[in-house]
Amino acid sequence: MEHSGPSDFERKYDILDVATPRHTILSGRYKRSFAYYTLRERLPVILTNIIDSLTKEKDEIAEKYEGEKTREEIKTVVGHISKLKYQLQTDKPFEKFLGIEQDKEMWNIFLEALPAKCASFFQSAWLYSECYMYRRVFSFFENTETLRHHDYFFKQKCKALEINAVLNLGKSLRSTERDSKTFSSLLKVNLWGNKCDLSIIIPTICDPNDNVFEHCSTLDDHVLVDDSSRIWKCLDSADQSKCITVDFVLDNAGFEFYTDLILADYLLSKKLAHKIRFHTKPMPWFVSDVTPVDFHHTFEYLEKHSSSHLSVQGRKWKQYLADGFFEMAAVNYFWSSPYEYYKMREVDMDLYNYLAQAQLVIFKGDLNYRKLLGDKNWDPTEDFLICLRGFQPTNICTLRTVKADLICGLEHGKAEDLFRQNPKWMETGEYGVIQFMEGSK
Numbered sequence: 001m002e003h004s005g006p007s008d009f010e011r012k013y014d015i016l017d018v019a020t021p022r023h024t025i026l027s028g029r030y031k032r033s034f035a036y037y038t039l040r041e042r043l044p045v046i047l048t049n050i051i052d053s054l055t056k057e058k059d060e061i062a063e064k065y066e067g068e069k070t071r072e073e074i075k076t077v078v079g080h081i082s083k084l085k086y087q088l089q090t091d092k093p094f095e096k097f098l099g100i101e102q103d104k105e106m107w108n109i110f111l112e113a114l115p116a117k118c119a120s121f122f123q124s125a126w127l128y129s130e131c132y133m134y135r136r137v138f139s140f141f142e143n144t145e146t147l148r149h150h151d152y153f154f155k156q157k158c159k160a161l162e163i164n165a166v167l168n169l170g171k172s173l174r175s176t177e178r179d180s181k182t183f184s185s186l187l188k189v190n191l192w193g194n195k196c197d198l199s200i201i202i203p204t205i206c207d208p209n210d211n212v213f214e215h216c217s218t219l220d221d222h223v224l225v226d227d228s229s230r231i232w233k234c235l236d237s238a239d240q241s242k243c244i245t246v247d248f249v250l251d252n253a254g255f256e257f258y259t260d261l262i263l264a265d266y267l268l269s270k271k272l273a274h275k276i277r278f279h280t281k282p283m284p285w286f287v288s289d290v291t292p293v294d295f296h297h298t299f300e301y302l303e304k305h306s307s308s309h310l311s312v313q314g315r316k317w318k319q320y321l322a323d324g325f326f327e328m329a330a331v332n333y334f335w336s337s338p339y340e341y342y343k344m345r346e347v348d349m350d351l352y353n354y355l356a357q358a359q360l361v362i363f364k365g366d367l368n369y370r371k372l373l374g375d376k377n378w379d380p381t382e383d384f385l386i387c388l389r390g391f392q393p394t395n396i397c398t399l400r401t402v403k404a405d406l407i408c409g410l411e412h413g414k415a416e417d418l419f420r421q422n423p424k425w426m427e428t429g430e431y432g433v434i435q436f437m438e439g440s441k
């Protein structure tokens, strides 16, 4: 096929018809990157879907909030989102936050520090553009009078909870032993729970007919790094005379969060931990991420479920919350900032020290992985320690299905094999990693 020259868009916005060069920050500048595809194709659709849901549900929303005033504000917000979509599609520069955003100082300091030539959607690091878009959308709602608490992703997150896979998993949980093999199986169920991410709808293990445990064991050759045994040792050998805390930096609501609760329950019931702390997002984030409302809604949903498997779990976990064995950590805006985690000490030392109290911090999902590594096209065999660039508050691990084109810690030749099988293997969620790093003493 004759190679067609650069399109007007590529010429106008200086897009290079290449994949992301090795050791380079992921960016929409590289046409053959997942960043470009996300910015060009996926994010405009996500913005359009928000506009559509606001338009279709305006009567229901007006009813829920303040009638005519809310209708007017929906119109205003739709206008803002339409303008944001235009800015995204024409590579406009990021704008400072000028409203009542609680974290606007942190965001404006970040935006001011960006070199002007890298401060627009396609010229910036993909991570910054994507975080900026979701943060900007929420600012339109938080600067209204009647829509400040409206979660425009809530219905989709509820659908991700009300699926048979939750019931299937609840039923398929056998009596679980306190051993590394069972622990590893539960880590893998949790890992594959991350495939259920609403920002990209892919054939997932949320198939209602799946027996999740059996399905997961067939995927073992898709776990590209498996540090399960090191994670087990980190917990199994912990000093039981101390209060052993495990933190979950959560990702997606729905089935994935249910698998987090299953794993958390196992850690408590087998005395691998005495307290579990959950970190949520302070606003609707990347479509599926858990907010405090989603967190509590999940417990209510389970408790009221017609299946005794789920209602017993819901009651037990609500009691864990009441008794302090489960704790939802205080909302922290760092989790909806654009900052990579190696910058946490500089930006929020209190959070870094808070995480340091835990025996283990479990980072869930792909966006957390991108922030751990810093959205850089590392050599796939690069050591996880190098990529973390000093972010070692305590022992950490990541449970991540591969949904973005960056990875580290692979055996030599593995990435090349996978690219030969499918050049898009890093975008499908078909592969995953369970990576561990000791905390720095």
Ligand SMILES: O=P(O)(O)OC[C@@]1(O)O[C@H](CO)[C@@H](O)[C@@H]1O
Residues within 6 Å of the ligand: 038, 130, 194, 197, 199, 200, 251, 252, 286, 288, 364, 365, 366, 367, 368, 370, 403, 404
């Ligand atoms: O953090 P999650 O929910 O696992 O995945 C989030 C995410 O990977 O989904 C999209 C597909 O890659 C990206 O835009 C974004 O980083």
Ligand SMILES: [Mn+2]
Residues within 6 Å of the ligand: 197, 251, 252, 286, 288, 289, 365, 367
């Ligand atoms: Mn997510």
